Amino acid sequence: MSRTVVIAGGGPVGLMLASELSLAGVEAVVIERFPEPSDYSRSLTLHARTAEVLEQRGLNRFSEYPRVASYNFGLVELQDYIDDESLLPLLVPQRDIEALLEDRAVELGADVRRGQEVVGFEQDADGVTVTVRPADGSEYSLTCAYLVGCDGGSSTVRKLAGIDFPGTVSTADGLTADVITPLDVEEFIHPTICQPGMYASIPLRPGLHRVTAFEFGVPKTSKDIPPTVEEFQAKFRKCAGRDLGILATGEVRHLSRVGNATRLAAEYRKGRVFLAGDACHIHLPISGQGLNTGVQDALNLGWKLAAELNGWAPAGLLDTYHSERRPVGERLCWSTSAQDGLLYPLDQVAPLRELFTELVKMDVVNKYLMSILNGLGIKYAMTVPGGSSEDAAHPLIGGRVPVGKLTTADGDITISETLHAARGVLLLLGDQKPPEDLTAGWSDRVDVIRAEPAPEIGASTLLMRPDGYVAHAEENDTDRTALRQALRAWFGEPS
Numbered sequence: 001m002s003r004t005v006v007i008a009g010g011g012p013v014g015l016m017l018a019s020e021l022s023l024a025g026v027e028a029v030v031i032e033r034f035p036e037p038s039d040y041s042r043s044l045t046l047h048a049r050t051a052e053v054l055e056q057r058g059l060n061r062f063s064e065y066p067r068v069a070s071y072n073f074g075l076v077e078l079q080d081y082i083d084d085e086s087l088l089p090l091l092v093p094q095r096d097i098e099a100l101l102e103d104r105a106v107e108l109g110a111d112v113r114r115g116q117e118v119v120g121f122e123q124d125a126d127g128v129t130v131t132v133r134p135a136d137g138s139e140y141s142l143t144c145a146y147l148v149g150c151d152g153g154s155s156t157v158r159k160l161a162g163i164d165f166p167g168t169v170s171t172a173d174g175l176t177a178d179v180i181t182p183l184d185v186e187e188f189i190h191p192t193i194c195q196p197g198m199y200a201s202i203p204l205r206p207g208l209h210r211v212t213a214f215e216f217g218v219p220k221t222s223k224d225i226p227p228t229v230e231e232f233q234a235k236f237r238k239c240a241g242r243d244l245g246i247l248a249t250g251e252v253r254h255l256s257r258v259g260n261a262t263r264l265a266a267e268y269r270k271g272r273v274f275l276a277g278d279a280c281h282i283h284l285p286i287s288g289q290g291l292n293t294g295v296q297d298a299l300n301l302g303w304k305l306a307a308e309l310n311g312w313a314p315a316g317l318l319d320t321y322h323s324e325r326r327p328v329g330e331r332l333c334w335s336t337s338a339q340d341g342l343l344y345p346l347d348q349v350a351p352l353r354e355l356f357t358e359l360v361k362m363d364v365v366n367k368y369l370m371s372i373l374n375g376l377g378i379k380y381a382m383t384v385p386g387g388s389s390e391d392a393a394h395p396l397i398g399g400r401v402p403v404g405k406l407t408t409a410d411g412d413i414t415i416s417e418t419l420h421a422a423r424g425v426l427l428l429l430g431d432q433k434p435p436e437d438l439t440a441g442w443s444d445r446v447d448v449i450r451a452e453p454a455p456e457i458g459a460s461t462l463l464m465r466p467d468g469y470v471a472h473a474e475e476n477d478t479d480r481t482a483l484r485q486a487l488r489a490w491f492g493e494p495s
Contacts, residue, residue, distance in 0.1 A: 045288025441494025
């Protein structure tokens with residue numbers, strides 16, 4: 001059987017998945033329809049959880065980027081009440097993330113084929129035969145073990161797989177563009193809502209603005225109708241009551257339509273075909289959640305596909321991709337729909353917005369909303385087959401590994417550094433000695449690290465999956481029964 005995974009779509013989600021697979025020694029082929037990387041960045045936001053994900057792979061190159069100018073929930077400002085600045089997103093253009101991930105994927109051996117697209121496939125019990133069409137119109141076939149659609153909201157893979165995409169149609173008609181201006185020109189307009197809609201002009205860097213005009217309560221104009229600068233100006237004038245000066249004097253690029261349709265794939269897996277990123281979910285483009293959720297889809301799926309192809313995956317591991325990530329997608333659609341509900345119609349939602357503005361000043365409310373937006377609140381159900389309810393009692397189980405340092409015999413390292421190789425990690429803190437069967441039985445897929453006790457962890461034994469989520473934690477683990485159950489549940493039988 002083939003050990004290749006074909007990935008349709010070479011955006012940040014597809015490239016992240018290719019990097020994860022390649023890191024685990026699995027051949028990844030990325031089919032991307034655009035012949036060259038785009039200089040346009042649909043997303044401009046790198047959330048705290050995604051920054052941690054990149055840090056876990058030694059890829060965080062963005063720490064010096066500025067924080068976003070506005071971090072809000074439905075345009076109700078949150079960042080004025082945030083004490084920990086590290087929770088705020090960074091202003092990172094999508095193209096910078098894609099460039100980093102493509103370089104990484106190619107460096108690790110991934111095959112990125114640009115100017116080609118997936119146009120068909122057939123699957124059976126042994127694999128998938130994918131039909132690929134290059135720019136010259138010819139076609140060829142690729143045989144692979146799995147196919148993953150990372151090909152956006154209009155996903156060809158999702159449609160060909162027959163996966164339902166239920167949800168709501170757009171009830172808003174928006175336009176967005178980048179405007180090139182002289183370096184000394186700055187027209188900053190904070191995201192502003194009004195009765196007709198919403199508008200903004202955000203300087204991304206000297207000489208470049210991201211402009212938006214969003215009209216509520218009207219159907220989205222068909223994407224088959226090319227947008228024009230005149231149409232944008234008219235929509236901006238309707239929302240803001242005036243023209244946007246730079247739209248008349250600057251060079252307008254990447255003018256495109258946006259809406260607020262919300263849809264979620266009924267299945268994230270159908271046989272040997274998987275979906276990730278916007279192929280799974282579309283929603284109102286607000287708070288920068290789409291790209292970040294997609295990158296974390298790829299992080300969750302990558303190590304599981306690699307485990308299956310490397311021969312040690314426990315039964316049902318691939319099914320946990322759907323069971324873990326679809327609820328995250330569902331919550332994403334819920335949160336963006338809730339934000340949409342705070343925007344229109346303004347004369348009716350104004351009292352609700354006033355109440356919300358008071359609520360976000362409360363620390364517990366602010367932190368809760370932040371955890372929804374930045375992904376730090378995600379927690380998976382780490383059910384251990386045959387285990388009692390006490391097995392999952394530790395508060396760390398199912399959540400992200402804490403951020404911090406470890407003091408080992410070889411010196412200090414960060415917890416993130418232990419995950420650079422995308423393997424499981426068993427931390428033994430204090431004077432514990434790992435039983436020989438734990439050291440030897442899973443040594444081909446789990447690294448054992450001994451360190452001094454770490455207060456931020458609050459456990460003496462911690463088992464991390466390759467994606468950085470905690471599969472097992474205990475403060476005084478002398479029996480090791482629960483640990484062995486967790487190892488078998490997530491890393492298969494010992495060799």
